[in-house]
Amino acid sequence: MTIEWGRAVQENKKNILDAWMSRSLLLFSGKMAAASPVAEALHQALRMVLDNCEKNSELLTDGLVQLSRILAVQDMPPSQAMSLFFELKKIIPELSLKGSQKQSLKQLDLDALQNRLEELTLKAFDSYMMQREKICQLKLDENKRMLFMQLRRADA
């Protein structure tokens, strides 16, 4: 059965995505040009997440990985990066009013949306941490590569 908030998202996807994107750019404190390749990649990742936000799927995971890969190397704390998802809580009901439904989401739908966004935030946080762990591993691997011949000799 289609969830009401999910239908609202699908019907107003473009507007929601645009609003979410402009809110996301504010994360960068005015230090991110909207037409830059990173902003473009961010837009793609947000779209992928939005397209697949209703239920868990490989595509949703891919979207979250792409998104967190961008966010994990920015000059912002994890809390700020994750606040991105809280924005949807405001944007979706707000923009759904302008859609074909011409009516606001019921409280039940809003509760369902809130629950889903909390799930998504936690999933995104896991993905974000995976990227940070990867950064640590990359540092280690890079050092190992730099000392390749010495380490090889030590093993011998």
Add this chain to the structure above:
Amino acid sequence: MSKYVPKLSELKQEFEKKKPVLLKEDYSGKEWRDLPVEFRDGNWCFPGKPEVLEDLGFPNPRKWAATDADWQLPDGWEKTIRDGLKSRLKRFRSFKLFLDTCVRCGACADKCHFFLGTGDPKNMPVLRAELIRSVYRNDFPLAEKILKGFSGSRKLTAEVIKEWHLYFNQCTECRRCSVFCPMGIDTAEITMMARELLNLIGVNNNWILAPVSNCNRTGNHLGIEPHTFVQNIESLVEDIEDLTGIKVNPTFNRKGAEILFITPSGDVFGDPGVYTMMGYLLLFHHIGLDYTISTYASEGGNFGMFTSNEMMKKLNAKMYHEAKRLGVKWILGGECGHMWRVVHQYMDTMNGPADFLEEPVSPITGTRFSNAASTKMVHIAEFTADLIYHNKLKLDPKRNDHLLTTFHDSCNVARGMGMFEEPRYVLRSVCNSFHEMAENTIREQTFCCGSGSGLNAEEFMDIRMRGGFPRASAVRQVQETHKVNTLVTICAIDRASLPTLMTYWNPGVSVYGLHELVGNALVMKGEKKRTEDLRESPMTGLGEGEE
């Protein structure tokens, strides 16, 4: 506990003072100088260790960090910077010209990989240069002084120094911006000057100064002593014998050899550089080259270039010294980036003329490299391309069929010496699958790896990943459209940093040196059946029992 975990006090500040609310810090519409300078783990490099500075006789050795409120700048640092700026404006006419002629057209703005990867306006080359130009205007030209309010000038303060340190270390001196500048401004030279000035007051980067100190003492970046340098190469000789059945015979410090071979030391100690070294050794054996390798001039790279003009000159001098001592005819240089900018653009006037050397002539093909008539030093890619052109190499490109390649033009070789075709000619001859990246990301428009000019520090990883994003995006495109799994390059810093960049943004793409692929493809006289490449990975269709 990891040093990267935030301290409790930092967390408190994060939550209490800087609540993670979106619209908190919207600077749109404000002046660039109002944007705060913020050092966080991941966006600054560790400063030079006191003992490193003492070894080099550099000023203001001390323990400090960019996140400290007080950087312990020396007394009278303002005068040091002003005098330093004045002296450089006098000595380097290009620097003065670059500061004076910018019309702020913005053509450079979206050409910088750091701007594209971070979106930070201060990473637009025009604005990065403005960081120093604004001080220059305040202190120097008279008319500008009178028209202060209109000229965008500002006072030199400790905050300005912090800003310089942050942003002139987010420029890899790649010169992509200069390709598009209608005034011909080379922002890389502005960065070089800014870093020189910062070094005068002890604001520096250990990942640059430690290799400089090592080079100064033992001749190479990692500080490998001569006997270890030889042992490393001998160990690679054994690997080659295991893989091919061929015993190659490099010689060291041999007087009377025809050619001195100098390559970045990363090829002698690091992965994947060592496989490129194996490729060189196989090539030289294949053609019977009379060459020697020096344990004194054991580094092609020159981190002096990222420090000061004088240090670059000093570290470079060993190339000619050693060529003269050994009595060779000319020098052959390995795959490196900034080494070639130093060699091609500065060496002759810094440490030449090398009138004790001869104009390079290939002993195999007889080709005269008149383009190297002044420096007497030939790039290995043009040397090999010439060999292939004259049909002097027996190659089996099928041996690289497991590698679906694309080529990354290294900034300094591409833009610094205009070498675009030779590596591609070699690559096409040694493998069957090669796809170019998008046109505006290759050749003279190539994107930097994001870690050049001594910024390959592990603690700088976050910014490196952002700065390398445009290059990674271009690779991703050919990865998706042509299933490319191999990024070939001719620069040691690329070989060190691109594997990390690829693992982060484009898992599944590995990084190779050009001559590693040459080594794979070479059919050596008397070799045993080759089933594995130089990394001991199986070659497609050439395994046991396969034909």
